[in-house]
Amino acid sequence: MYSWLIKPLNEYNRMREMNRLPHAILLCAPEGIGSAALAAEFARSFLCLRGGGEDCNCHSCSMIRNSGHPDLTVIERGKAQSIGVDAMRTGINTLVGTPTNGHGRVMLINQANLMTVQASNALLKTLEEPAPNTLIILTTDNIRSILPTIISRSMRVQVTLPAISEFSDFLRSRTSSDRDFIPELYVSGMSPLKVLDWVENGYDEHLRSCLELFVSVMRGQGEIRKLATELESLYKEDPVMLYGLMYSLISDVMAYQNGISPENLKVLKDREALDSLAAIHPDSLSEAARKVIMLKGAGVGPTGIKNSLITGLQLLNWLELLRGY
CATH class of the missing domain: 3.40.50.300 (P-loop containing nucleotide triphosphate hydrolases)
Known part of the structure; x- marks a missing residue:
């Protein structure tokens, strides 16, 4: 047990x-x-x-x-x-x-x-x-x-959730890894069994590469269209990863706007990327968070993802405006 x-x-x-x-x-x-x-x-x-x-x-x-x-x-x-x-x-x-x-x-x-x-x-x-x-x-x-x-x-x-460290210790023991799995846990909605499934299928590596690409784009070093393609691919592996990643990123930016330091955020800790994203109006971020929740509940399928999720969240528009594309 x-x-x-x-x-x-x-x-x-x-x-x-x-x-x-x-x-x-x-x-x-x-x-x-x-x-x-x-x-x-x-x-x-x-x-x-x-x-x-x-x-x-x-x-x-x-x-x-x-x-x-x-x-x-x-x-x-x-x-x-x-x-x-x-x-x-x-x-x-x-x-x-x-x-x-x-x-x-x-x-x-x-x-x-x-x-x-x-x-x-x-x-x-x-x-x-x-x-x-x-x-x-x-x-x-x-x-x-x-x-x-x-x-x-x-x-x-x-059943109440324990400290995140308990989930992290569980995942390390099951995977024989020294990784803390903190980003994966936040993206999964604190579901260690979901994260374990991702690790067994190699999805966690793709999740981390998407997060790195997102940071690279926000630092002006990555391609926005490639990011959109990778996010769509992430969705096809497990929709929870995409919804969870987008919600965690949006939550981190909103927290950063409210004075929370990067080291205390969930998944996005790069200050330069955060400074770029902090230019987005809080109302727009709130609307994006609402849409993530709505789309997750509606179970939008892979064929509708580009229009209903990526474009619906205005991700490309935001990043293009912020990075001068």
Whole structure:
């Protein structure tokens, strides 16, 4: 279990040992820090035949780890855009009846914020009249998309982000690298598992080269059109990298305009580049940040990136004006 998940896991285990588990748990955690693994551990512990120890090899725990458990139902969106009512009703039906090992049943709903209204209402009826000896676990990185009535009928478990140094230490240990991974972590939105995936695919090197090219352009030593091409390529590898990089750069410039020193910024620490970008009007930067968030939420595809993102953020226009192209 990841070090930053130990605290909520211990809290869950204390409730289980005191026989105070609720019928539903709403696990709230930022994306990319392992909430699915934590939820799966909740489920394994609940179904364990020997007290829930993490290293248990009882028949129930062995089934969960190796081939799946007949008393554990996992609902996910898969390739769909949402979790529909049919999938929810199928899951709810598995909670009815006698469990195979007489120890209870669990339904785990990953990314519960993606449930449709119909699926949410179906779940709500079950939460109002839960079957005995059952546990429903929901995970979400956006609690605002969960019906308030579902929230009120679930016990909320919040996973808080640790210091960035803990994520950095984790990544160094997993990659055998002496890099601090601070820029990658900020760009990923503090998602160490996302950064680990980038490293395994070599995307982190491309991210850093894009950042270096951006600084070079702002120092009058790089080609703006090449930068736009590289940003588009970055998007095709993983859209999170482009959105995260642009938002981090904009945030750093705004912070610099407000007197924050370069060494305390997220990803852009070159003073000459910052001085050039600081000439952009704050209102324009705020609008750019808003557009990044909007486009990320809309999931703009690669075919529309040049017009909807690069041009939409006015990146080329800004840099051309600032550098005299």
